[in-house]
Amino acid sequence: MNVIVIGGGAAGMTASVLLARKHCNVILLERGERLGRKLSASGNGQGNVTNIDMGPEHYFSDDRKKVARALARFSNAHTVRFLEELGGIFLPDPRGRVYPAGRQASAVTDLLRAELARLGVDVRFNAQVTRLSFDGNFRAVCGGQTFSAEKVILAAGGKAAPNFGTDGSAYALAEGFGHTVLPCSPVLVQLRCDPARVRGLKGVRIDALLRVVRRGKEIYAGRGDVLFTESGVSGDAVFRASSYAEKGDELLLDFLPDVEEERLRQALKRNTGAEKLLCVVNNALGRALWKQSGGEEAALLHLLKSFPLTVTGTLGFAYAQATRGGIPLAETDENLQSVKRSRLYFAGEILNVDGECGGYNLQWAFTSAHLAAEGALS
Ligand SMILES: Cc1cc2nc3c(=O)[nH]c(=O)nc-3n(C[C@H](O)[C@H](O)[C@H](O)COP(=O)(O)OP(=O)(O)OC[C@H]3O[C@@H](n4cnc5c(N)ncnc54)[C@H](O)[C@@H]3O)c2cc1C
Structure with missing residues (x-):
């Protein structure tokens, strides 16, 4: 099966790894020149990947019950296991925030990047998808190139921290299939x-x-x-x-x-x-x-x-760590598949889910990537 993953952040990299492990042909299209730029900057550069106090009460969404069901399927312990299987040790600090023992967020990106390379995932850089259409197969247009696949995972992030490649322009790709984009505001911000x-x-x-x-x-x-x-x-x-x-x-x-x-x-x-x-x-x-x-x-x-x-x-999106708003969870099924266009899945911050400060947003990136990949594999 061919799958296009749009966006090489925590969610897109994770989904690509999971799909490639099950022998899918994955093309990961990343707008920038590097993978995981936001992940590498997370937690003041130390990478606060999850929290030991996990539950839907730490999240904001149009469908918190769905967030609860998603976390029940893939929660903090799963995140630690998933990451430790890639390598490294992940430990909570006294406040319950979980970090890599080496306290370097970029090393978490490196683990994911190494796994993508090991699995032979086709990663394309400077590949901003500007158009996504469906004619029996999905067609993703980037620059002069068009990529085709049976399934797509849209993991292009929200509007926060546009210096990492996320200015909100990717919402239009979902709007093209009739999705709503709930009004966006910056959170985790001065x-x-x-x-x-x-x-x-x-x-x-x-x-x-x-x-x-x-x-x-x-x-x-x-x-x-x-x-x-x-x-x-x-x-x-x-x-x-x-x-x-x-x-x-x-x-x-x-x-x-x-x-x-x-x-x-x-x-x-x-x-x-x-x-x-x-x-x-x-x-x-x-x-x-x-x-x-x-x-x-x-x-x-x-x-x-x-x-x-x-x-x-x-201080606005330029200084924010996360986005409130985006694609409503209500417009997805339990595996975050679009209810407007089957075989299109969402993962990460592009969805209308934002967590409190303390590792909850990366947890959502890992949770949603697992659900979307599982859906795409079924
Ligand atoms: C400074 C900072 C610190 C943070 N610290 C923490 C923390 O410690 N703990 C925590 O839980 N959360 C933290 N967060 C939030 C967390 O990092 C994000 O919620 C999470 O990384 C989102 O992952 P994502 O994969 O959904 O999106 P992103 O990481 O935003 O990735 C989306 C990717 O898609 C690419 N893209 C966008 N549009 C297109 C397109 N059209 N075509 C192709 N590619 C495209 C972008 O270039 C980007 O690489 C922090 C955020 C910031 C900015």
């Missing part, structure tokens, strides 16, 4: 906030409890690194919150989540002026909070435990 509040704080990094509040109701709370930037906030806690936060929401930061208010009140009595905050919080943060409090202790206390920021937007 949040923009009211500039007056973050002035003077650029570069300050702090461990904080971050709450997202919408119309007075808390919709998310999580603890981790918050990094102040020129236009807002970044860091691990913010990336996780960005899966939930929308423009107009309020972020409330507790800079001292382990310290009760009474203990803090006592500490603030010991000195005067901005010196009250010495050894309480980072000095630059202390000075800014003192200024914003107008020197009033109650206001200062409030800012320390519940520093408010209004979300005015995100």
